[in-house]
Amino acid sequence: MTSWWHGGIGYEIYPRSFADSNNDGIGDINGIKGRLPYLSWLGIDAIWIAPFYESPGLDHGYDVSDYRAINPIHGTLADFDELIADAHARDIRVIVDIVPNHSSSEHRWFQQALQGRDNPYRDYYLWRDPAPDGGPPNNWVSHFGGPAWTLDEASGQYYCHLFLPEQPDLNWSNPALREEFDDILRFWCDRGADGFRIDVAHGLVKDAQFRDNPQRVPIQDPGNPTEVFGAFEHLYDMDQDGTVDVYRRWNRVVEPYEAVLIGESNPRSLDRVARYVRGDSLHTVFYLEPGWMHWKPADLLEKLEAVHRSTDTGISWVIDNHDNSRSATRFGGGDVGRGRSLAVMTFMMALGGFPFLWEGQELGLADAEVDAGNLEDPIATRNEHGVGRDATRTVMPWDSSHANGFSESAEPWLPSALRGPAETVAVQRDDRSSWLSKHRDLIKVRRTHPDLWGATPQWLETPPGAVRALRRGSMLALANWKPDRFAIDLPPGVWTIVYHSASTDTGDVSGTFDMAPESTYLMVAST
Ligand code: NOJ
Ligand code: CA
Numbered sequence: 001m002t003s004w005w006h007g008g009i010g011y012e013i014y015p016r017s018f019a020d021s022n023n024d025g026i027g028d029i030n031g032i033k034g035r036l037p038y039l040s041w042l043g044i045d046a047i048w049i050a051p052f053y054e055s056p057g058l059d060h061g062y063d064v065s066d067y068r069a070i071n072p073i074h075g076t077l078a079d080f081d082e083l084i085a086d087a088h089a090r091d092i093r094v095i096v097d098i099v100p101n102h103s104s105s106e107h108r109w110f111q112q113a114l115q116g117r118d119n120p121y122r123d124y125y126l127w128r129d130p131a132p133d134g135g136p137p138n139n140w141v142s143h144f145g146g147p148a149w150t151l152d153e154a155s156g157q158y159y160c161h162l163f164l165p166e167q168p169d170l171n172w173s174n175p176a177l178r179e180e181f182d183d184i185l186r187f188w189c190d191r192g193a194d195g196f197r198i199d200v201a202h203g204l205v206k207d208a209q210f211r212d213n214p215q216r217v218p219i220q221d222p223g224n225p226t227e228v229f230g231a232f233e234h235l236y237d238m239d240q241d242g243t244v245d246v247y248r249r250w251n252r253v254v255e256p257y258e259a260v261l262i263g264e265s266n267p268r269s270l271d272r273v274a275r276y277v278r279g280d281s282l283h284t285v286f287y288l289e290p291g292w293m294h295w296k297p298a299d300l301l302e303k304l305e306a307v308h309r310s311t312d313t314g315i316s317w318v319i320d321n322h323d324n325s326r327s328a329t330r331f332g333g334g335d336v337g338r339g340r341s342l343a344v345m346t347f348m349m350a351l352g353g354f355p356f357l358w359e360g361q362e363l364g365l366a367d368a369e370v371d372a373g374n375l376e377d378p379i380a381t382r383n384e385h386g387v388g389r390d391a392t393r394t395v396m397p398w399d400s401s402h403a404n405g406f407s408e409s410a411e412p413w414l415p416s417a418l419r420g421p422a423e424t425v426a427v428q429r430d431d432r433s434s435w436l437s438k439h440r441d442l443i444k445v446r447r448t449h450p451d452l453w454g455a456t457p458q459w460l461e462t463p464p465g466a467v468r469a470l471r472r473g474s475m476l477a478l479a480n481w482k483p484d485r486f487a488i489d490l491p492p493g494v495w496t497i498v499y500h501s502a503s504t505d506t507g508d509v510s511g512t513f514d515m516a517p518e519s520t521y522l523m524v525a526s527t
Contacts, residue, residue, distance in 0.1 A: 003258065003260065003283070004045075004093065004194070004258065004260075005045070005046065005093075005195070005260045005283065005284075005354045006313065006354075006453075006454070007446070007447075007450055007453045007454060008045035008046055008093075008354055009043070009044050009045055009046075009349075009354075009355055009356070009357070009443055009446065010044060010045065010046045010047070010048055010095065010316070010354060010355070010356040010357070011039060011042070011044040011046070011047050011048070011356065011357050011358075011359065012047075012048045012050070012318075012321055012322065012356050012357070012358045012359060013032055013047050013048065013049045013050065013359055014027070014050045014322045014359060014393055015027050015028065015029065015031075015032065015049055015050060015051075015052045015061075015074050016060060016061075016074075016393070016413055016414070017359070017393055017394060017395045017396060017406070017412070017413075017414065018031055018032055018035065018359055018395075018396050018406075019031030019032060019034055019035050019396065019398070019406060020403075020406055020407035020408075020410065020412070021033075021034055023407055023408045023409060023410045024073070024407075024410055025407055025410035025411050025412050025413050026073045026074070026413045027074075027395070027406070028073070028074045028075045028079070029052060029070070029074050029075035029076075029079040029080055029083050030075055030079050030082075030083075032047070032049065032083060033079070033082060033083045033086055033087075035398075036086055036087055036090055036092065037090075038425065039090075039092060040090040040091075040092060041429075041440075042362065042436075042439075042440055042443065043440055043443040043444055043447065044092065044357070044443065045091070045092065045093060046092060046093035046094070046095055046194065046195070047087065047092060047093075047094055047095065048095040048096075048097065048197045048262070048356065049094065049095070049096060049097060050062075050097050050322060051064060051097045051099060051199075052070055052071055052074040052075070052080075052096075053065075053066060053067055053068075053069060053070065053071060053099075054066035054069040054070065054071050054072075055071055055104055056104055056106050056166065057071070057073075058104075058164055058166045058167075058378060059144075059163060059164060059166075059167060059378060060376070060377075060393075061097075062099055062163070062167070062199060063102075063103070063104035063105075063106075063164065063166055063167050064099050064103055064104055064107065065103070065104040065106040065107045065108075066107070066108075067098075067099075067103075067184045067187075068184065068187050077191070080191065081191060081192070084191065084192035084193070085192070088192070093194035093195065094192070094193055094194055095193070095194060095195040095196060095197055095260065095262065096188050096193045096195075096196060096197070097196070097197045097199060098181075098184070098185070098188075098196045098197070098198055098199065099199040099200075100170065100172075100181055100198065100199070100200075100204060100246075101162065101163075101169060101170065101199060101200035101203040101204055102161060102162070102163060102167040102168055102169045102170060102200075103167070103168065103170060104166060104167065105165070105166040105167070105168055106166075109121045109124045109125075110124075110125060110168050113125050113127075113159075113168075114152060114154065114155075116154070116155060117155055117157070123171055123174050123176075124170060124171055124174060124176070124177050124180075125159050125160070125168050125169065125170060125171055126159060126160035126168075126169050126170075126171050126206060127152075127155075127157045127158070127159050127160075128149070128157060128158050128160070128210060129156075129157055129158075130151070130156070130157075130158060136148075136149035136151075136158055137149060137158055137210060138210050138211065138212050138213075139212045139213060139215075139232075140160070140162070140212075140213060140236075140237045141225075141228055141229055141232065142161060142162060142163060142164070142165075142225065142229075143162060143163050143225060143226075143229050143379075144163050144164050144225055144378055144379055144382065144383075144386075145225035145228070145379070145382055145383040145386060146165075146225075148160055148161055148162050148237065149161070150165040160206070162200070162203055162237060162238075164378055164382075169203075169206070170204075172204040172205050172206075172243075172246060173205065173208070178246065178249065181250075182249070182250075182253050185250060185253050185254060185259075186253060189254060189257040189259050193259065194257075194258075194259055194260065195254075195259045195260030195261065195262065195283075196250075196254070196259065196260070196261055196262065197262045197264065198247075198261065198262065198263045198264060198282070199264055200264060201243075201247075201263030201264050201265050201276065201282065201285065202238050202239045202243060202263070202264075202265045202266055202267055202276070203237075203238050203239075203243075204243045204246055205240040205241075205242040205243040205246070206236070206237060206240065207235075207236035207237070207240060209236075210236070211235075211236045212236070213232040213233055213234055213235055213236055213237060214232065214233045214235060215231055215232055215233075216231060216232060216233050217231050218231070219231045221385055223383055223384030223385035223386070224383065224384075224385040224386060224387070225379060225383050225386050226379070226386070226387065233268070234268060235268070238266075238267075238268075239265075239266075239267045239268050239272060243276075244275060244276060244278075244281050247261060247263070247276065247281035247282045248279070248280055248281050250281075250282075251280045251281055251282070252280070260283045260284070260354070261281075261282045261283050261284075262282065262283065262284050262285065262286065262316050262354065263276050263282045263284075263285040263286065264285075264286050264288070265285040265286060265287075265288070266288050270303065270306050270307055270310070271310065273285060273287055273307055273310060273311070273315070274307075274310040274311040274314060276314075277311055277313075277314030277315075278311075278314075282314075283314070283354075284313070284314050284315055284316040284353055284354045285314065285315060285316065286315075286316045286318055286321075286356075287307050287315050287316075287317065287318075288318070288321075289303060290303070290304070290317075290318065290319045290344065291318050291319055291320060291321055291323070291324050291327075292324045292325075292330075293330070294330050294331070295330070295331045295332050295337075295340055297340075297466035297481030297482070297518075298464075298465045298466040298481075300344070300481075301347075301466055301467075301468050301479060301481060304317075304347070304348070304351065304468075305459060305468060308351045308352070308457070309459070311353075312351075312352040312353070312457055313352045313353055314353060315351065315352070315353040315354075316353055316354045316355060316356055317348035317351055317353055317355040317356070318355065318356050318358070319341060319344050319345060319348070319361075320341075320357070320358035320361045320392070321356075321358050321392075322358065322389065322392060322393055323389050323392075324389065324392060325367050325391060325392060326358075326360070326361070326365055326366055326367050326391075326392050327340075327341040327344070327361070328341050328361075328364050328365060328366045329366045329367040329391075331344075333366060334366075335364075336518075337366065338364035338366075338435055339501065339502055339518060339519070340481070340518055341361070341364070342364075342435070342438055342439070342442075342501040342502075342520075343479065343481060343501045343502065343518055343519045343520045344481075344520075345357070345361075345439070345442065345501075346442055346477075346499065346501040346519075346520035346522065347468070347470075347477055347479045347520045349442060349445070349446045349452060349453070349477075349522070350452050350453065350457075350470050350472060350475065350477035350522065351453075351457075351470075352453050352454075352457065353453075357439070358392075359396050360396055360397070361439070362435065362436050362439035362440070363397065363423055363424070363425065363428055363434075363435055363436050364423075364435030364436075365397070365419070365423060367391035367392060368391050368392075368394035368416040368417070368419075369391070369416060369417055370390045370391055370394065370414065370415075370416050371415070371416075374390075374414065374415050374416075375388055375390050376388075376390055376393075376413070376414050377389045377390050377393075390414060393414060394412070394414050394416040395407075395412045395414070395416075396425075397418075397419035397423050397424045397425065398424060398425050398426065399424050399425065399426035399427075400418070400420075400421045400424055400426065400427075403418075404418055404419050404424060405424070405425075405426070433504070438501070441499065442499060442501075445498050445499045445522055449474070449475055449498065449522075449524060451472050451473035451474045451475045451524075452472055452475045452477070452522065453472070454472070454473075455472040455473025455474070455475065456472065456473065457470060457471070457472050458470070458471045458472070460491065462488070465482065466479075466480070466481040466482045467479065467480050467481070467482065467486055467488065467515075469488065471491065474524050474525045475522065475523070475524055475525075476490070476491070476495060476521075476522070476523040476524075476525075477520065477521070477522055477523075478513075478515060478520065478521040478522075478523070479519075479520045480515035480516065480517060480518070480519060480520075481517075481518055481519075481520075482517055482518070483517050483518065484517050485514055485515060485516060485517055486514075486515045486517075487512050487513065487514050487515070488512070488513055488515055489511070489512055489513075490509065490510060490511060490512070490513050490523075493510065493525055493526065494508050494509070494510045494525075494526040495508065495509050495510060495513075495523040495524070495525060495526060496508050496509075496523060496524050496525075496526045497509065497521055497522070497523050498522050498523060498524050499521070499522040500516070500519060500520075500521050500522075501519045501520045501521075502516050502518065502519035503516065503519075508526055509523070
C-alpha cells in the first residue's frame with residue numbers, strides 16, 4: 001500500500017524560533033499557522049514541529065511535564081486544532097514530536113516516583129542502588145555532561161538520565177508505561193496529528209543488567225560532554241535489540257490513523273539503521289550522521305550508498321536539524337558551503353524515503369552568532385567546554401523589519417545579530433536565482449518525477465571516490481562532489497537535465513557527459 005508520505009518532503013519547525021504571533025519573543029503555534037501560506041508555496045508535504053508540550057523548558061521542550069498539554073508560551077490545544085485544520089486544508093500534514101525516552105523531572109509520574117520505593121510510579125523510571133563505593137551504579141554518561149545517574153538522597157537510590165538530571169529516563173520494561181504511551185499516541189492522532197517524530201528512538205530499552213559501556217578512546221577534555229559521550233561504545237545504554245518491539249506495538253496503535261512513525265535513530269553502526277524499519281515497526285528513521293559531518297564528500301557518498309542499499313524507503317534523509325551546526329557552515333561556509341549543501345540535498349531526493357528540510361535551510365542560512373551571555377543550550381551553559389546548539393536555533397529571517405520579521409517589537413528569546421536582506425524570505429522569494437528558489441525548484445522536480453523516488457533503484461558503476469550515479473526508471477541522479485569536473489559515461493540514450501544544483505543548465509545530453517564540480521544533476525530519459 002502506498003502511504004501518504006511516500007515521495008513526500010517534510011520541513012522541521014522549531015516552534016520557539018519560527019514565528020511569534022503575540023509579540024512575547026517566543027514563537028508559537030499561531031505563528032506557524034500564519035506562515036502556512038509560505039510553506040504551501042514552498043511545496044512541502046508535512047511539517048514536523050519540535051515539542052510544544054507543557055515543560056519547564058530546561059532542554060527547550062524536550063523535557064515534557066505533560067504529554068497531553070500545550071505549553072502556554074506556545075498556545076493552547078484550541079490553537080493546535082486550528083493549525084491542524086488550516087494545514088490540512090492546504091494539504092500539509094502535521095507531525096508532532098514525541099519524547100518517550102525521558103520525561104521532565106516535573107512530570108507528575110516522577111514527582112510520584114520520588115515519594116518512595118513503594119510508590120506505584122516508582123517503576124516508571126530506572127532506579128538502581130549505588131555501587132559498593134557509594135558512587136553511580138555504572139559508568140554510563142549523560143549526553144549533556146556528567147554521569148547518567150543522580151542520587152535521590154531520600155531513598156538512597158540513583159535514577160538514570162541519558163540527558164539532564166531534570167530529564168529522568170523512563171522504564172520501558174514496565175508494561176504500564178507502554179500503555180500510557182499507547183494512549184498518548186492515540187490522544188494526538190484523535191486530534192488529527194498525521195504522525196510522530198520519535199525523540200531518541202534508539203534509546204528506550206536499556207540493558208537488563210546495566211553493564212558498563214566499554215571505553216573506546218581516552219578522554220582528552222572532560223569538560224566537553226560530546227567528546228566524553230563519544231569516547232564510549234554505547235553497547236548497553238542505547239540501541240538495544242528489544243527497542244524495536246516497542247515500535248511494532250506503536251505501529252499497530254497508529255495504523256488505523258495512517259499516521260507515520262519517524263524515529264530519531266543513532267545506532268551503533270550503519271548496518272543497524274535498517275533494523276528499525278524492517279517489518280511492522282517504524283516507517284522511517286532519520287539517518288543522522290550527515291547532519292554533523294564536515295565536508296568529506298567521498299566518505300559521505302559511501303555512507304549514503306551503504307545506508308540506502310540497506311533500505312530504499314526507510315530513511316528520512318537530512319543534513320540539517322535543530323541539534324547541529326548548519327550544513328552551509330559545516331560544509332565550508334559562504335556560497336561554497338551553500339552549494340555543497342544543495343548538492344547533497346539534491347542527491348538525497350533520489351534516495352527514496354521521506355527527506356526533511358530544517359527551517360532556514362532553504363535560504364542557505366549559515367550558523368548565527370550568539371553572544372556568550374545569551375547562550376541558552378544546557379550543553380553550553382552547564383559545561384566548561386560544551387559546544388551548544390544555539391547557533392542553528394536563532395529566529396527565522398522573514399524580512400528586514402524588527403527581529404527579521406519574527407516578532408513585531410519583542411526581543412527574540414535567543415537574541416542574535418540581524419540577518420542581511422539577502423538572507424531573508426522576502427528578498428529570496430522573488431529572485432529566481434536565490435537559494436530559496438533553487439530549493440523550491442528541487443521540491444517541484446521531485447514531485448513531477450515520481451520515478452525519482454519510486455522506481456527501482458540501480459547504482460551504476462562509478463570509480464571510487466566522490467562520484468555516484470543512481471538510476472531509477474526514467475530518472476538519473478549524478479553526483480560529482482569532487483573539486484574538479486568529471487566526465488561520466490551516461491547510460492545509452494538521450495538524457496534531459498531537469499535540475500542541476502550549481503546552475504540553471506538544462507538541455508539534452510548523451511554519451512560522455514562532463515559534470516561540473518561539487519554538484520548534483522537530475523536527468524530524465526528523453527522519449
Ligand atoms: C534529541 C533532540 O533532537 C534534542 O534536541 C534533545 O536535546 C535530545 N534528543 C534529548 O531529548
Ligand atoms: Ca509568542
